[in-house]
Amino acid sequence: MAYYHQGVQPLAGGVWPDLSQHGNDGTVSGTVSGAGDHVVFGNGYVAPGLSMSDIIAASGGTGAYTVAAWFQYTGSDTQTYSAIFGGTDGGAGTEWFIGKNAGNTALGVEDGNPHPRWPFVSSPGVFDAAGRGSAHSLIYTRSGLQSDGTYTGKVYIDGVLAATPGSFVGVNGAEQLLIGMETGHGGLPFTGSMWQALMSSKALSASEALQLHGTFAAGDNYCASPSPSTSSLLPGILVGDRQIQIGANWRIAAMDDDHLVIGHRNGNTPQIFRSTGTLHPGHFAGGPHGADGWNPFVGRPELGEPNGVTVGDHAIQFGTTWRIARIDATHLSIGHSGGQTVQIFRSTGTLHPGPRTDVNPFSRALGEPAGVTSTEYFIQIGGVRFGVADFSHSGGLQAHLSVGYGSATSVGMTCMVYRSDGAVHPGPRTDAWNGGAIGTAWNPWYI
Numbered sequence: 371m372a373y374y375h376q377g378v379q380p381l382a383g384g385v386w387p388d389l390s391q392h393g394n395d396g397t398v399s400g401t402v403s404g405a406g407d408h409v410v411f412g413n414g415y416v417a418p419g420l421s422m423s424d425i426i427a428a429s430g431g432t433g434a435y436t437v438a439a440w441f442q443y444t445g446s447d448t449q450t451y452s453a454i455f456g457g458t459d460g461g462a463g464t465e466w467f468i469g470k471n472a473g474n475t476a477l478g479v480e481d482g483n484p485h486p487r488w489p490f491v492s493s494p495g496v497f498d499a500a501g502r503g504s505a506h507s508l509i510y511t512r513s514g515l516q517s518d519g520t521y522t523g524k525v526y527i528d529g530v531l532a533a534t535p536g537s538f539v540g541v542n543g544a545e546q547l548l549i550g551m552e553t554g555h556g557g558l559p560f561t562g563s564m565w566q567a568l569m570s571s572k573a574l575s576a577s578e579a580l581q582l583h584g585t586f587a588a589g590d591n592y593c594a595s596p597s598p599s600t601s602s603l604l605p606g607i608l609v610g611d612r613q614i615q616i617g618a619n620w621r622i623a624a625m626d627d628d629h630l631v632i633g634h635r636n637g638n639t640p641q642i643f644r645s646t647g648t649l650h651p652g653h654f655a656g657g658p659h660g661a662d663g664w665n666p667f668v669g670r671p672e673l674g675e676p677n678g679v680t681v682g683d684h685a686i687q688f689g690t691t692w693r694i695a696r697i698d699a700t701h702l703s704i705g706h707s708g709g710q711t712v713q714i715f716r717s718t719g720t721l722h723p724g725p726r727t728d729v730n731p732f733s734r735a736l737g738e739p740a741g742v743t744s745t746e747y748f749i750q751i752g753g754v755r756f757g758v759a760d761f762s763h764s765g766g767l768q769a770h771l772s773v774g775y776g777s778a779t780s781v782g783m784t785c786m787v788y789r790s791d792g793a794v795h796p797g798p799r800t801d802a803w804n805g806g807a808i809g810t811a812w813n814p815w816y817i
């Protein structure tokens with residue numbers, strides 16, 4: 371939702387320009403000054419103009435977010451609280467703080483009351499004498515709202531998870547989010563310098579946090595990649611951040627390291643694949659358990675920059691932990707790097723779900739790109755297609771995504787039809803649907 375990089379777009383005229391597409395330029399209050407490739411905080415702060423309500427809305431209502439900074443603390447061990455990120459809500463009491471504890475070199479986190487964490491990370495290695503000698507990355511992620519009404523917070527220091535995740539009740543929506551200050555308690559300004567800062571409405575995974583740390587450390591621009599586009603290896607398909615879009619209405623996405631999903635633009639999610647090897651079908655928009663946030667059009671409404679989608683030998687990898695791969699001429703699997711195979715699609719049209727560890731796509735090397743083709747309306751891995759079955763229906767309905775076997779000369783069995791209403795219709799099946807001005811069939815090889 372906001373990204374600042376002094377080395378790319380420096381602070382000028384009291385404004386730190388936002389490099390994301392959202393236009394949330396940071397307004398300086400107090401003393402904050404540019405010094406070459408970094409910004410020096412001197413009892414001032416940067417206000418992106420974002421509230422926690424804005425974050426919650428952008429996350430699709432889940433409340434998930436990430437804040438991160440590449441910074442160097444220059445204060446002392448014993449000084450009071452120093453907020454890398456903090457909040458203000460017009461004097462009604464602030465409840466959002468991420469930064470140095472008072473009187474020691476620990477890291478504290480407050481994300482709503484009760485249950486602030488003083489400390490959250492006892493020895494982060496960034497506020498003590500040794501840590502003050504160089505810059506570091508701090509990445510704080512908060513999960514979506516859980517069934518018990520709390521969120522899980524995680525802190526990564528220099529790309530590494532720094533403490534056991536903690537439970538937070540979440541700050542009130544009125545809280546305005548600031549960089550370099552919490553306004554409560556007479557003001558708790560950050561003491562030091564900052565090169566880059568980021569606010570996002572999604573919780574980065576561990577692998578994404580490590581990647582962001584690498585971007586910070588290299589001084590690169592996190593938003594420098596081109597806009598979502600088709601890939602030369604997946605022609606016609608929109609490729610984004612660990613997700614691909616098939617047609618106008620369907621996405622396959624790694625929402626984090628542990629969840630791969632198939633979701634429709636209307637907010638329904640027919641299938642969630644979990645790293646435990648289990649399947650969770652039939653999640654509907656507005657349904658229970660916060661399922662809306664698992665839909666890629668809701669939880670990650672922007673397709674994102676092309677990143678983390680890798681084409682291999684009869685395989686497509688999402689992030690570092692998920693693959694869809696041809697095992698042989700009669701088996702295609704969806705599996706996790708942890709060893710679990712979640713779903714097997716057989717040429718007989720039958721489905722063989724996990725948890726199981728046989729025919730796992732990670733049992734072989736990803737290999738060089740081969741055997742994967744695509745158009746706007748399908749991806750093909752060997753003899754299997756994931757395709758929009760009704761793309762030519764009058765009005766462009768695109769309400770069905772199906773998985774089926776076939777070849778250039780014949781149409782085989784359909785293993786699964788995912789529907790836009792969140793339902794799943796498993797094979798084996800060979801039936802056709804004759805709606806619209808022209809007929810089409812469930813098997814994507816009719817495309």
